[in-house]
Amino acid sequence: MVADHAPGSGARIVGGRVFPVLVVVLSILVIWYAGAVLLNRAWVLDQAQRAGVELSVGEVVAQSWSQERPRLPAPHQVVEDFWNSTFGTRVTSKRSLVRHAWITLSATLAGFGLGAVLGIMLAVGIVHDRTMNASVMPWVIASQTIPILAIAPMIIVVLNSVGVSGLLPKAFISMYLSFFPVVVGMVKGFRSPDRMLLDQMHTWNAGRRQTFWKLRWPASMPYLFASLKVAVAASLVGAIIGELPTGAVAGLGARMLSGSYYGQTVQIWSALLMAAILAAVLVALIGLAERVTLAAMGGRA
């Protein structure tokens, strides 16, 4: 997922990429609208039959795109609900999507930060300490076979009963999900300088600390950003799932759950849209930080 920063890539994107992507996105929208008609048609026809009205094809289509609780809301309904609950309501209101998004985002960022720090520290230990490499690394991998998302309810309930509630339990789940890609990526990154470079440091009589700060750390930067991108996406998923068992109080996960309880499909979709936007923005921000850092290091600008 390392972005291509070759010179002239901008021109190539405009010439060769935007058009195909647009076509694909457009066809997804067309399929979506068609799917909305297919899935919602039954209800419209049923209503019409009960009222004893014959509907033309145009009317069936129009009505299946404007139901209150459709099986599949049309894109414009989702965007409308998204717009209304984002900009149309006060931020303090319970219906405000901004408020819910902020609650999820804060847990995501807290967990992501903790996970990244924990991951880097573990990687430093694994690279420098033989015992940790032999005994901890297999368990780091094994830790990911526990479907943490599946035990999120337990973590939330247990932490709640010892008095920890609110942001921290969700951040914990995010942390658990996000430390793993960082450990794996950073171990690879810290080990990326080859024998030659390490020998060079050795001839300069550099200590472990100097080797770390002057060689291993800078060398690991591309790996760091690649794994941070994966980690932040995982962290967002963790925060959303962490909100499910708390009784659907607040956050994007809670919006989805309450939407599924009350059949408010449009609400689920607009929460999904918000989650997608958050994920895209977070990944893009890390991509930006990557570009700035690598450029400042005089690397592949």
Next chain:
Amino acid sequence: MSAAIVPVIAIWLGAWWANTRLSAWAVSGWARLLPPLLFGVTLLVIWEMTVRVLNVSPILLPAPSAIGARIVSSTAVLREDVVQTFFRGALTGYVLGCGAAFLTGILVDRVPFLRRGLLPVGNFVSALPIIGMAPIMVMWFGFDWHSKAAIVVLMVFFPMLVNTVQGLAATDVMQRDLMRTYAADYRQTLVKLRLPAAAPFLFNGLKICTTLALIGAIVAEFFGSPTKGMGFRISTEVGRLALDMVWAEIAVAALVGSAFYGAVALTERVLTFWHPAQRI
């Protein structure tokens, strides 16, 4: 209380020291498995001791022995849950999703326009919280395992697609030119050169998807399920504060997940024995 914790710390330090010696000595073959094994056993022993010494309530953290006893005593329930969640939900979705992604990947590779258009979209979608679609799938496909399989299909599709397309691009011009000099057509080149060359990428995708599949199937059950399944059991037993059952379910999930991953990894070893990464 503070005096009672001393033996726990002593065992921790002792095990750490033993492990230092062990990892310096065990460098090859089966002996390499010893340090992580010792680490795991130490963890379990310390867990058990801490729970007993500090009298931790079983509602907060049950001892490993209690969890083990629970696994033994409710094997039938656990087996039923595994069948429902893993074999019906996760495995069906995994096969359908990875299969569809593989075929789409070949199509995308054949049509350069799709490659330029669909791949960025696929990369973008891979970063999205697709698991949030679970309530919608439950609404469309009902409470039973079909909705779980559907969400698994959605979750595994894009990671697998991206890996397939990357894998099919893994051959270099020289090799493809050689195939052309042999007068090989598209099908022959695909089957004899490009698919084998793509195998490491394909298996990478398949391995990533094993974890995704299990997680998707379990989490989808939180949004509604029949009265069986691992996700259902976890969420109801948490409500009843029967944490030993929850931990038993987690242990089984970890076991099933590891076995699933291991099976795919083993298949990779057998099928791609020729690849440098496998020649150890």
